[in-house]
Amino acid sequence: MAPAPAPAPAGPTDRDCDELITHAVALGIDEEAARKAEPRTTEADHETVRRQLHEELMNGCRTLPREAFRCALAAPSLDVLAGCQRTPSSSTSNSSVAPGGIAAPAPRSP
Numbered sequence: 001m002a003p004a005p006a007p008a009p010a011g012p013t014d015r016d017c018d019e020l021i022t023h024a025v026a027l028g029i030d031e032e033a034a035r036k037a038e039p040r041t042t043e044a045d046h047e048t049v050r051r052q053l054h055e056e057l058m059n060g061c062r063t064l065p066r067e068a069f070r071c072a073l074a075a076p077s078l079d080v081l082a083g084c085q086r087t088p089s090s091s092t093s094n095s096s097v098a099p100g101g102i103a104a105p106a107p108r109s110p
Contacts, residue, residue, distance in 0.1 A: 010066075011062050011065070012064055012066070016069060020072055020073050021058070021061065022046075023073055024072075024078070025046055027076075027077060027078050031078060068085050071084030
């Protein structure tokens with residue numbers, strides 16, 4: 001009899017988180033570029049920022065619920081990405097809080 005397959009991880013894998021961090025960095029850089037005419041960033045700039053943020057954001061990403069991860073990965077903007085992580089703070093409140101996840105900070109200058 002074949003062994004049972006390993007259960008799927010509860011949260012995003014390291015590979016998933018790498019993909020999400022890359023997506024968040026690209027959104028941030030693109031949004032910054034839309035606000036300024038020059039200078040345009042390069043792929044090397046994207047990679048520098050991604051590496052700087054990787055360790056800072058990796059642990060929070062691993063704890064994201066799968067639904068929040070999928071939402072963030074599909075987000076077309078940083079605002080939408082941050083909204084994917086908001087959860088109601090209580091059943092009697094309309095406010096929301098962002099858990100320690102992947103809410104992307106403003107891009108850092110290379």
